[in-house]
Amino acid sequence: MMPITDFLSCTRVFDEFESLSPAQRHHAKTYATGLVAASNKTVAGIAREVLPAQGKRALNKFLTEYDWDERQFNHERLEELQKHGETRWSKKGYIILDDTITEKAGDEVPGVGRFYDHAEGDTVWGQDLIYAFYADDKTAYPLTFRLYEQQDEDNQNHDTKYDLAREIITELENEVGVPADTYLFDSWFAHDSGLPERIESYDKDWIGPLRSNRKVTYAGEEIRVDALAERIDTTERDIEDDTYHIWTKKLPVSQLGDVKLAIAEKEAEEDEENPVKYLATNKIDAPTEHVIRSYGMRWRIETFFEDSKQDLGLGDCEMQTEEGASRHWHLLMAAYSLVRLDLESSALGTVRSKASSLRANLEHSLKEAVYNLLSWVRDNDDRGVDDLMEEIDHLFVHSTADANVQS
Template identity: 25%
Template sequence: MFIGSIITNSSSIIKFLKKSKLGLYFTKPQMHIIALIMSAMIKKGFSGKVTDAADLMPFRHRTNIGRFLSQSPWHEDFVERALRKLVVQKIWGISKATNKPIYVAIDDTISERTVPSSKALHPIEKCSFHQSHLKGKTVYGHQLVTVMLVCDDVVMPYSISIYDKKIKSKIEMAVELIKSLPSPVNEGFVLCDSWYSCKKVFSATKDAGFKYIGGFRTNRVIYPDKYKKLGIKINHLGKTLTNEDVDLVKVGNSEYYVYSYKGRLNDLKEALIVLSWPKEALFKEGCLRAFVSTTDLTMSVLDLLNHYRHRWPIETFFRESKKKLGLDDYQVRSEKSIKRYFLIMMITYAYCGLEVSTDTLKFSEGLKTARVQLESEKISFIYERTQAGSSLDDILQLFKAA
């Protein structure tokens, strides 16, 4: 047993770290603290504070956790590569076993922070102002470029990186992440929103052996037969169409009217473009959405939209991570600490999805199971303390319940 906390050598989290070989990159005390932070994230009501983890190690001060994230000598880059390898092996293995395609979903989200005062001595590093499309205004915080890997019903985080426009553009970050992936064993698709739909990402996707499907800005120019010389913006073309020009398709439980175009773009010789409206909002202002496929022009409109649906898990990941894993509330300041926090958060997500939910391989179900396991281990710890002679008052003081 590790002295001073409810985490023991038989803890399911410790077993996972060893089994996945992630534990190879930590000393035993470091692995213990990793397990503590993961346990804190799993607990209901986690707020992103280091004190949440400190509550699980009553004999030690919360500054132990803060120093571990900011100063402890472990190589987060090595751990990140090991986690990526683990996730790729799992997703690629499922694809090989089921013959189902691999989806690489790329998107970004903003973790808002409070704008520091001019007198702040230690503001959170790497924060800046970003345009929030969700709120329709500029907000302050971290913009996080994220990659999720999806196959069948399994969704795993591959990368979370802070966007810093002084160092690298989001497009450059996306290209690098695509290039870091092995070729898919069957079909593979890179799925992005309209921000990433550009020539550099198209080319990187093709070179990596994947097919690209993404959202497409409706102010982009295309060249259908009637507008071959000067072209026409997609949103303007939409206004020229009639009911006879569109088809009704069903994607999942929803229905859409669609129109397709196959031809050149300003930066591409040929692509498949799909214009789409919800069934109840055909031709209504602001309801048009466009999608692009650049590598498989024989794909049907229905197939394109069904493939694109697999981008949705990254939105679910953002929502679950912000609500349950502290992605919106982490209270660490240095860039190193923040990167390490994200890494431990991804390991926790993988743990809940891979280790404790073997029947469903879903994070939300795995989180419920992990919480039950954590409570069970806490009760076992209390039992062992009483067997060793600790009084009720000792245990109440240990858990700060006296």
Template identity: 25%
Template sequence: MIKIVKVPLQLEPFLDKFRDLFTKPSYGSFRDLCGALSVCDKSKTVSNLCDTMADCSKGKKSRSSYNWFFSDANWDENEVAQRKVDLFIDSLCLKENDKLLLIIDDTYNEKEGNQTDGVGKFYDHSKEAYIWGNNFVTSVVQSKGLFIPHKAKMYIKNDDENENFKTKMEIAFEEIIKPLVVPKSIDLYIVFDSWWFSSDLFSKCLKLGHNIVCQIKSDKKVGINRDMYFQVRDLANQIEDKFFIKTTVSVRGKKKTYYAFEKKVIIDKVGEVKLVISKRKKDSTTKYIISTNGSLSLKEILSIYEDRWDIETAHREANQKLGFKDYQLRDKHSIERFIQMVFSVWTAILLWEIDNPPPKDGSKSRTMGDMVDRVKMQAVGETFEFVMTYFNLPVPDGGLLYILKSLGMKI
């Protein structure tokens, strides 16, 4: 196990910008746990995070203190989430009319037993099977091809013990979409797949001044005027192939070609939207995507919807590299706080990379996994340097430190 003697260099300046959201003792816990989360190579339980901190690490606390930080300390994880977005927007230097996407989805985490809040039997469409575990409504904020995980809010099924039941739609709007504050000059788009389509959700988002880009199901009725409505698949079947325009969009560094048709249509209880019917010769898949902003081009709508996949990447990499689903906490509030800290570490590492970009030598851009590995190397170098200094030994120019410096580490 990697041991750290201080917060890794990449995280320190970022975490300092959250200091005012905590009391002094709680900020120390926040800083310590974020540092440990970034380098711990075991399951990210509180016990393992505590063990990742070297005993000589300044300010290290007991495991019970870190457990208390999640369960009872006076801090607001929603304020942390908002601060992350503020820093992300500042780092990207977003200007007037730049697009910012808020992508909504959900994910599952398999658990055993009944001791954890919210556990139950859920159908996981990705596995096409029922699982026993937790279900979270999740979100990602994206712009200019970069993204950060925003919030994960636990969904708890409606039963006699759940007095404050909320549907996933209500969680998405009330706890994620509505509280998000962005500069008025920036165009915010809410993006989701067809499962989330709801005229009520549309209405609420539009009242906030947000636009929506989403997929709709093939049986959704759309009107070509106030009197003529068709299921969207039937409308698509009436359009000759010659009217579909070949359109290429950049998707996660690759080119993707669609044959697409656009038309303004009416959806009951929503109003006029722009419909894009897209096909791919490669797999014969037809998608029906709508945008509440009718001024967007066909290509822009396809590109925005393709960016929805970033939330799937966030689910995978936040779990594999940062232990998003490793929590061994029982109550909903503590779990959501833990996940928000994982998302904070992701954001810290990404913003460091934005400010310290790799050399333009033609190599591929780094994934979050690559970035986390660099933080771990940095931590190893800092620990080695600490040991050498502690014993008053000269730090050699060659060897481990030389290798780490050659890789761009700030030792």
């Protein structure tokens, strides 16, 4: 990987963050720039590849020892996003709740345990992070997270996933003030979690799928929701270029009370798996097309998980303290969000694409890193070409050699 000679322009917003001291802002810029542009997303890799860094030890102390409030830092990030039209949230947006597993090799990192990973279809050794994510038609970014720790014989006091999800909702509603009207979650969070009640206590709506064995009351009889298929007639409808077979009705559902139940099966190719969805919502009067289209926004958080693991080092954190890991994840959320901003001060002086793809934004940032390297060469015009090329060659070789040693 090429040496990164300057901070990415999107990190300049850290200069306004009161949660950080001037010295800490320098480290935050180093780390966020490294998460976006460095080939190695570890502390050692970032300290090596981002030339303005003040060394691995200083960067590690910033994450594990220095006194700064990452929760305040996160709230300042969200406040910054509201200053820009392309990232400003609205009542028509959605808050998505979901968790993701990041695989780990060792057993010294906080919260590590054996979890079932739906993406892998198997149990893996890793960390389980519960995220809240904002999405609407123009933007998408993470809001906050909690690390889930399994209960064990030595400690029975850990919060459950449900506890953490309700805690997230309270933070978003009482402290952050996200205006989005609707929460989306998967069937795990819709089952005996207390989430619908917590959401409704803030006069908000929710949409979530039911497991196929969930009990509903139909024609005076309590039956499994998947047994309804034998008793109903669906209607064919086209929604956003897809064809669905739909049935909907207000029904009592176990643990949820009266909800709008929508059974939807999308027509698919023969080799494409597409199970029936049993969607429940407290939006009793909402059109069925709106419920199905709204729930389709959940894919945005899956994209965040995939992109962040591949391109921003979500799974690369090996911090052995909970505070260090938490700060890594907070800085990652900042990096993910800030590369989406159209900064007039961008080194390239161009308008950034508003595409939802993180990869498009990362390509812009990498071009900026190349521009900064060329500018560094230009600004050293008092040195001979051979001297400059020797130093650049040393930086490349040094970076590659260290990366090979770490791998």
